[in-house]
Amino acid sequence: MKLEVDIVWLGVRPMHNKWASCSTNGHLNFNAELLALDQDLWDYVIVHELLHFFVPNHGKLWKVLMRAHLGDYEVSESRLKSLSSAPGINEH
Ligand SMILES: [Zn+2]
Structure with missing residues (x-):
C-alpha cells in the first residue's frame, strides 16, 4: 500500500505539547524540535x-x-516518549 494524501500544507514550527499535528484539510505541522532527532523518529x-x-x-x-x-x-514510539516530557504523540 502506498500512502496517497493530498498535502496542501507542510510546516515546521515550535510546538509545546506534541510532535506533530494534522487536520483533515491536508495540513500537516511538525514540531521544530524533531529536526534534531534521528531519521527513524522522523x-x-x-x-x-x-x-x-x-x-x-x-x-x-x-x-x-x-x-x-x-x-x-x-x-x-517509546524513544519519542522518553525524549519528551510532553503529553506525547498519542494524544492526537
Ligand atoms: Zn496520533
Whole structure:
C-alpha cells in the first residue's frame, strides 16, 4: 500500500505539547524540535500523521498500518516518549 494524501500544507514550527499535528484539510505541522532527532523518529512521526488522514484514532487498523510501513514502530514510539516530557504523540 502506498500512502496517497493530498498535502496542501507542510510546516515546521515550535510546538509545546506534541510532535506533530494534522487536520483533515491536508495540513500537516511538525514540531521544530524533531529536526534534531534521528531519521527513524522522523519516519515514525510522519507516518503516524499520514495515517491519521485514513484512520482518525490509534485503533487496531492504525496499528496494523503502522507495522506495515515501519515494522517495529513501538521502538521509535517509546524513544519519542522518553525524549519528551510532553503529553506525547498519542494524544492526537
Ligand atoms: Zn496520533
